[in-house]
Amino acid sequence: MSDENVTKRMGQLLRKGAALLITACPKCNTPLLRLKDGTMYCAKCDKQVIEQQTTPSTIQEGASGDILNQLATKVLIILEEYTRSLPKKPHPEEIRTFAAVVKDLVEILRGIRALQS
Ligand SMILES: [Zn+2]
Secondary structure, eight states, X not given: OOHHXXXXXXXXXXXXXXXXEEEEOTTTOOEEEEOTTSOEEETTTTEEEOOOXXXXXXXXXXXXXXXXXXXXXXXXXXXXXHHHHSOXXXXXHHHHHHHHHHHHHHHHHHHHHHHHO
């Protein structure tokens, strides 16, 4: 799946009530989504990801890691708030803006993950 399609798919799922997780896909490093049924899903691999033992709350290790994690959390909060602020039936223009914002934020998260790995 191309990056553009991945972003589009993530945007669709977020609008449907999926939550963007701080956990990244172990295979491709894309931030995972938690679907409404509770499963974790990677939009890039297009498959369900089984939850690992490492939980987001246990990533408080090392000072530089902390800053990166805080940054990642901040980005996720912005994304979550932005998703919530969208009307139920957004205009095409709003959807385009939303997709662009999601794409940018996912890129940032990927960059953070790359630094951490
Ligand atoms: Zn993946």
